[in-house]
Amino acid sequence: MTHLWVRAEQRPNEERVGLTPQGAKALLAAGIKVTVEESSVRAIPLQGYVDAGCDIAAENTWPDAPTDAIIFGLKELPEDGSPLPHRHIMFGHAFxxxxxxxxxxxxFKAGGGTLYDLEYLVDETGRRVAAFGYWAGYAGAAVTLKTWAAQQRSELCGPVGVYESKDALLTDLGAELDALNVDRPTAMVIGALGRVGTGAADLCEAMGVKVTKWDMAETASGGPFPQILAHDLFLNCIFARPGTPVFVPREALEQDRQLSAIGDVACDPDSDYNPVPVYDRATTWDAPALRVADSPLLDVMAIDNLPSMLPVESSQDYAEQLLESLMTLTDLTSGVWGRAEATFNEYRPD
Known part of the structure; x- marks a missing residue:
């Protein structure tokens, strides 16, 4: 019997989950065994999984799960160097x-396990079957606006946290911007036709921010792109890959520009293809903004688990998208799982 083991997230500020109780009930009805770990932080209560009929395991006991179990989580595992013998579904950030x-x-090489990277679960056309993109863009734009607002107060953006709902976020951010008594900033979103860019633009427009929306057609020239520097905010919502142009080069740090806050929602600072190579590390919930230039001022927001700010809505949305693929876990050799394993094998060390 196919056995899906939903692990507790071990990363700070991570309350999301990729399977709802309703989804678990559907998997059980399809003959897939589901074990859900207890979690002290998960946004969706455990009782729903109990009521659905899932087996319950203690928090963080997945290393001792049966070797044939498929371990399902979202964010990275603890970096303890231990071999990984299981099959894992997660965002590995490894390719x-x-x-x-x-x-x-x-x-994975040491343990003989397999990574089915959620970022590389794609359909026959190469399109991702599920993504947190919309909520990453939405929350990323919010924190970038908070970064800009802090600059207006001659401050660096302070800590951010979880919101119980989208409406709570909008209320908080709107009050912060209104208190400045200045005009709203302008923003450019690159990747505006995708889910990430749509979320970023929606948040900006909800806050009364004028948005310039660019996508592949506007960036096909390869740059440079002085138009980016003529906006107050730049929101990078482009999936980094070979051939992605550089949007804000390092020389822009010392150039005369209007741009003062970058929201790198894609957040791949250590990727060889980073299109915003003006910073070298992700930012955090405790320190959301990294100052990379003082004159003219420029801060970068690059939190890499942004949807976690809205864990209930982002979990429900993502789980609904992913469920169809989880229902096919009984055949890992074809479809989305076969393609994901082929990608893993392409990058797996010899």
Missing amino acids: KGQHSGKALLER
Whole structure:
């Protein structure tokens, strides 16, 4: 019997989950065994999974799960170097040249396990079957606006946290912007036709921010792109890959520009293809903005688990998208799972 083991997230500020109780009930009805770990932080209560008929395991006991179990989580595993013998479904961040990803692949090599990277679950056309993109863009735009607002107060953006709902976020951010008594900033979104860019633009427009929306057609020339520097905010919503142009080069740090806040929602600072190479590390919930230039001022927001700010809505949305693929876990050799394994094998160390 196919056995899906939903692990507790171990990363700080991570309350999301990729399977709802309703989805678990559907998997059980399809003959897939579902084990859900207890979690002290998960946004969706455990009781729903109990009521659905799932087996319940203690928090963070997935290393001792049966070897044939498929371990399902969202964010990265603890970086303890231990071999990984199981099959894992998660965001591994291992296939785009990331340095931490190379270590993860070595752990799979040592243990003989397999990574089905959620970022590379694609249909026959190459389109991702599920993504948190909309909520990443939405929350990323919000924190970038908070970064800009802090600049107006001659401050660096302070800590951010979880919101119980989208409406709570909008109320909080609107009050912060209104208190400034200045005109709203202008923003450019690149990747505006995708889910990430749509979320970013929606948040900006909800806050009364004028948005310039660019996508592949506007960036096909390869740059440079002085138009970006003529906006107050730049929101990068482009999936980094070979051939992605550089949107804000390092020389822009010292150039005369209007741009003062970058929201790198894609957040791949250690990727070889980073289109915003003006910073070298992700930012955090405790310190959301990294100052990369003082004159003219420029801060970068690059939190890499942005949808976690809205864990209930983002979990429900993502789980609904992913469920159709989870229902096919009984055949890992074809479809989305076969393609994901082929991608893993392409990058797996010899």
